[in-house]
Amino acid sequence: LGKIIIIANEKGGAGKSTIATHLIIACLKAGKKVCAFDIDNRQQTTTRFMENRRVFNDTHGLSLIFPEFRSIELSKEEEIKARQEEDRERTNSALKAAAQDYELVFVDCPGADTAQARAAHGSADAIITPVNDSFIDFDLLAKIDPVTDEISAPNFYSQMVWEAKKNKAMKERAHLEWFVIRNRLSQIDARNKRRVGEAIEKLSKRIGFTILPGLSERVIFRELFPKGLTIMDLEDVGEANGMSLSNVAARQEIRNLVQFLNL
Amino acid sequence: LGKIIIIANEKGGAGKSTIATHLIIACLKAGKKVCAFDIDNRQQTTTRFMENRRVFNDTHGLSLIFPEFRSIELSKEEEIKARQEEDRERTNSALKAAAQDYELVFVDCPGADTAQARAAHGSADAIITPVNDSFIDFDLLAKIDPVTDEISAPNFYSQMVWEAKKNKAMKERAHLEWFVIRNRLSQIDARNKRRVGEAIEKLSKRIGFTILPGLSERVIFRELFPKGLTIMDLEDVGEANGMSLSNVAARQEIRNLVQFLNL
Numbered sequence: 001l002g003k004i005i006i007i008a009n010e011k012g013g014a015g016k017s018t019i020a021t022h023l024i025i026a027c028l029k030a031g032k033k034v035c036a037f038d039i040d041n042r043q044q045t046t047t048r049f050m051e052n053r054r055v056f057n058d059t060h061g062l063s064l065i066f067p068e069f070r071s072i073e074l075s076k077e078e079e080i081k082a083r084q085e086e087d088r089e090r091t092n093s094a095l096k097a098a099a100q101d102y103e104l105v106f107v108d109c110p111g112a113d114t115a116q117a118r119a120a121h122g123s124a125d126a127i128i129t130p131v132n133d134s135f136i137d138f139d140l141l142a143k144i145d146p147v148t149d150e151i152s153a154p155n156f157y158s159q160m161v162w163e164a165k166k167n168k169a170m171k172e173r174a175h176l177e178w179f180v181i182r183n184r185l186s187q188i189d190a191r192n193k194r195r196v197g198e199a200i201e202k203l204s205k206r207i208g209f210t211i212l213p214g215l216s217e218r219v220i221f222r223e224l225f226p227k228g229l230t231i232m233d234l235e236d237v238g239e240a241n242g243m244s245l246s247n248v249a250a251r252q253e254i255r256n257l258v259q260f261l262n263l
Numbered sequence: 264l265g266k267i268i269i270i271a272n273e274k275g276g277a278g279k280s281t282i283a284t285h286l287i288i289a290c291l292k293a294g295k296k297v298c299a300f301d302i303d304n305r306q307q308t309t310t311r312f313m314e315n316r317r318v319f320n321d322t323h324g325l326s327l328i329f330p331e332f333r334s335i336e337l338s339k340e341e342e343i344k345a346r347q348e349e350d351r352e353r354t355n356s357a358l359k360a361a362a363q364d365y366e367l368v369f370v371d372c373p374g375a376d377t378a379q380a381r382a383a384h385g386s387a388d389a390i391i392t393p394v395n396d397s398f399i400d401f402d403l404l405a406k407i408d409p410v411t412d413e414i415s416a417p418n419f420y421s422q423m424v425w426e427a428k429k430n431k432a433m434k435e436r437a438h439l440e441w442f443v444i445r446n447r448l449s450q451i452d453a454r455n456k457r458r459v460g461e462a463i464e465k466l467s468k469r470i471g472f473t474i475l476p477g478l479s480e481r482v483i484f485r486e487l488f489p490k491g492l493t494i495m496d497l498e499d500v501g502e503a504n505g506m507s508l509s510n511v512a513a514r515q516e517i518r519n520l521v522q523f524l525n526l
């Protein structure tokens with residue numbers, strides 16, 4: 001059975017779609033069979049990425065690698081509870097079905113609390129949560145006492161993941177792996193970076209997540225979106241020769257991430 | 264009557280809460296009477312900022328300046344249409360009431376489509392939309408043809424603002440001002456920055472928004488969140504002497520923004 005990996009964080013702009021698209025392409029290039037879902041039905045960033053990739057590929061006569069890409073139709077039920085229940089069921093069956101045929105099933109989640117997103121948390125084997133290097137982002141994971149600087153209590157997104165972990169343990173006797181990855185790391189910021197890093201380290205021990213090798217703030221991670229490409233594709237479009245130092249470093253950060261995940 | 268200014272963008276992490284808190288404090292320091300609303304009921308970043316500020320202020324016996332801070336209680340109606348209608352009405356009356364007593368009413372909106380957020384778009388005199396320097400963020404404003412690089416059509420967030428502009432013109436014969444501000448600008452990224460800049464310039468003429476002086480990616484814009492402070496407060500907490508060049512530049516960016524808005 002394939003592994004269902006969701007890229008999730010209710011915090012907007014943490015880097016879910018960026019990390020989802022980069023992981024999808026990197027795993028495909030490593031020879032894995034990958035199915036990808038975009039359950040951010042409103043913004044559809046990953047859907048748009050795949051559309052851009054298809055247009056770029058066909059216009060230039062390339063043979064870029066593509067995942068099996070699927071979305072999950074939203075329920076049209078009028079009554080809210082019926083609608084959420086139908087969204088939940090459709091998400092569960094779609095993800096389970098994909099796991100029958102694909103080694104890796106990646107799910108890009110919205111920066112909002114939706115029935116589909118909750119169902120994805122329930123069906124996931126692993127959750128990857130990107131976080132900006134900021135106490136604003138950290139706040140959704142845990143509250144920090146403004147006086148003592150100590151972690152005072154887990155906050156609502158941690159609680160939601162804990163709930164999903166507990167349910168998976170009780171219903172399936174299986175372990176829900178939770179990974180947190182620092183994203184958009186600055187090269188120059190020393191003090192804030194250290195403080196956020198320490199807070200994440202402490203929290204990882206306290207509420208049980210694994211810290212993944214982080215990604216720096218790099219233009220290449222966003223510049224290729226209109227073409228549906230990632231840094232890992234550049235060799236296939238003849239642009240890997242004379243790659244800048246920053247791009248070589250970007251590619252290494254993605255490789256480190258994939259390696260650490262041991263997919 | 265006071266001016267109702269909402270900081271809004273359905274795109275998550277564009278910088279709404281960061282810009283809202285910095286504008287609120289800067290305007291207070293400029294002697295304005297400010298009322299601030301946080302209608303992101305889930306994440307409550309601006310609410311947390313104000314709580315952190317209060318604790319920091321009282322713990323250190325300071326006399327930091329505070330806005331009148333309000334939130335709008337969510338409806339508890341079971342049926343979805345009734346709930347949205349009640350949210351809409353409460354938001355409208357709360358904002359109108361604040362505009363009776365305060366020169367400036369700032370509203371921090373969520374990175375999601377909620378009834379309160381829609382009502383805020385309907386009541387606003389001005390909308391400030393932050394955007395990361397990225398075609399991922401740009402995508403919510405307008406779609407770009409992957410082949411020609413031309414703007415092909417406005418996307419759903421632009422359409423929502425257009426709807427609000429049209430309604431305001433028809434019902435109140437008043438002009439809804441729309442501002443877009445580039446946020447988290449990189450110092451070093453040349454090509455992507457230029458491309459995104461050109462796309463925003465073209466779009467501003469085509470769909471009618473004013474471009475504000477942007478904010479750079481600077482640690483100081485996020486580092487002071489746990490204390491509920493902004494760069495504009497540092498002189499009041501005795502930390503403005505020996506400010507780094509980057510901090511002096513950060514303060515100037517906020518001043519340019521306030522000046523341009525001519526509040």
Ligand SMILES: Nc1ncnc2c1ncn2[C@@H]1O[C@H](COP(=O)(O)OP(=O)(O)OP(=O)(O)O)[C@@H](O)[C@H]1O
Nearest residue numbers: 012013014015016017018111217218221222275397
């Ligand atoms: N490591 C990075 N380096 C440079 N830019 C990045 C990086 N990660 C993300 N970005 C940019 O930051 C913004 C937010 O990223 P992204 O859209 O992937 O986040 P998200 O969590 O999917 O957001 P949402 O909650 O809206 O779905 C985008 O403009 C993206 O291009």
Ligand SMILES: Nc1ncnc2c1ncn2[C@@H]1O[C@H](COP(=O)(O)OP(=O)(O)OP(=O)(O)O)[C@@H](O)[C@H]1O
Nearest residue numbers: 012134275276277278279280281374480481484485
């Ligand atoms: N100019 C900036 N320089 C440095 N960091 C910034 C800047 N603007 C925003 N950030 C950081 O980027 C992240 C997103 O910013 P913020 O939370 O203000 O966005 P938002 O639009 O309110 O997000 P949401 O949609 O989740 O409400 C935060 O971690 C914040 O600290």
Ligand SMILES: [Mg+2]
Nearest residue numbers: 016017040045
């Ligand atoms: Mg996304």
Ligand SMILES: [Mg+2]
Nearest residue numbers: 279280303308
């Ligand atoms: Mg916010």
